[in-house]
Amino acid sequence: MNVNIAATTVENYRKLRDAGIGTYILFQETYHKESYEKLHPTGPKHNYCYHTEAMDRAMQGGIDDVGLGVLFGLELYRYEFAGLLMHAEHLEAAFGVGPHTISVPRIKRADDIDPNVFDNGIDDDTFAKIVACIRIAVPYTGMIISTRESKSVRERLLHLGISQISGASKTSVGGYAEEEPEDEKSEQFDVSDNRTLDEVVRWLMEQGYIPSFCTACYREGRTGDRFMSLCKSGQIQNCCQPNALMTLKEYLMDYASPKTREVGERLIENEMKNVASDKVRAIATERLIKIEQGERDFRF
């Protein structure tokens, strides 16, 4: 389970670590101190330094997977981009572990935000360049794009380095528990991609990607510097690929529509041929059969 809460104390981060969370995510909003303070004139988020040093405290509290993000559009994007990379560099230098993920939200219309009043908004081409440059500069990190972006923008950015996308997101508080009537909705932002998870999964497969539901690294304790070294050397893909195929198989069995299942079964059959190790392929093949027979939760 990933947790996204406001900046807090080392003790509170330790409690989250003890509870066994996956990644702790906190967006910076803007790295520009003056703008930050102007946007948060009062309230618990007002203190720029306390907010900006949250990841340091999280690491001191023992959380070794943290997720960064900046809200592009609040300030000049070059400043934010440099701030984001410097933040990643700092975490690596100070703790030996860079960001597990980087999110790239950008200002969009919401109940109380009109993007037209922020004149630092970035167009799709600039946004694409930013994503590509982050991918090159921080090659080991997972990059997240939300349903705020349209299907076509998400498709373009997937090719440039995005590795995690959401599907069927709800952005109102409690939105997953019960549907609010349209006129009472108070959403954090508008969702531009309204497809169901099943549609998103099928779309990814039709683009040639393997949608993976794998969380094996957390479950196996492969986090922090252990994860970083496997990731930087590329060895992690020996786990990722079979894990992706096995978790996809579970999804297909338990949740997918018949059409998605058909596309997925074909993809799994083809992709199994690309598993480099004969031994891993043989074990994964056996496990795929077991998943079909009702067993679950296999991982490398």
Ligand code: SF4
């Ligand atoms: S094995 Fe790969 S896909 Fe699975 S959690 Fe680890 S890095 Fe992610």
